[in-house]
């Protein structure tokens with residue numbers, strides 16, 4: 001007779017009960033957690049609308065931004081978010097710090113933890129670096145501000161927020177992501193976030209700029225990416241944009257590309273640029289999002305970038321409120337339940353990020 005061993009359902013750390021310590025990607029976010037971030041962002045947006053925007057919520061807390069790669073929007077908005085919540089914000093970049101003297105990532109982050117940092121926002125050229133940090137920090141939370149090609153969760157959350165703000169809901173929206181999907185961490189995090197929130201996502205790129213799983217369709221069979229089964233893939237931009245509710249062109253991440261993926265930039269923009277003619281194929285009033293930085297005239301025409309349907313500046317504005325919400329949800333809840341082994345990602349990177 002088979003002996004049945006009682007199994008306790010594994011507790012998944014989450015923002016709703018205050019047990020999540022790190023935000024590394026959206027692949028482990030439930031729809032409830034996304035909704036909590038959206039609702040908290042609404043509250044932070046209200047603070048941003050006040051004449052005096054500063055609130056004492058995170059007084060006495062220390063937030064470090066640790067950036068090993070260039071950034072304007074992400075770093076500045078996290079800094080502003082922390083300061084508006086009255087945290088002390090310290091910016092560290094690889095140049096000018098002990099990293100230049102050869103200090104390892106592990107020693108750098110342990111040093112920051114020892115100085116009393118409550119949370120580190122990290123951007124790193126290597127996929128997985130924030131996971132490594134989270135495994136090695138007992139008292140300090142980590143937010144992934146962009147790791148290699150892998151993930152950029154706060155960008156995806158601000159994209160979700162911007163869509164929700166304009167449409168009332170993300171569920172049911174046809175969202176088309178056009179461009180260099182292969183090298184884009186924004187596309188990867190958006191895929192998880194948008195599908196969890198019920199959007200219908202269409203990816204459009206030349207075959208050389210799509211991850212293998214999306215080219216051969218194996219993402220549909222993989223149990224680890226079952227949440228992505230409804231995602232569609234096309235090489236034809238006109239077909240993709242037809243009846244879209246949201247169009248999101250992506251920059252060609254030339255700094256991450258090998259040579260030979262595209263014939264010429266001119267050819268690419270002729271085939272894939274989101275311009276006024278193509279945007280007319282979308283639903284009337286469709287929203288145009290871009291994570292920035294833009295290369296106008298390549299993936300997006302200047303007329304679309306600065307046209308009436310563009311929400312690009314609004315995304316940047318919403319980025320501050322979303323990041324205030326994330327800092328609040330991780331740091332203000334810190335006195336809550338003690339951290340557990342399940343709290344900290346262990347072992348290798350989650351299998352689900354394989355489609356790099």
Ligand code: MLT
Nearest residue numbers: 146185186251291292293
């Ligand atoms: C990123 O850091 O990935 C940006 O927000 C998008 C880009 O660099 O194109």
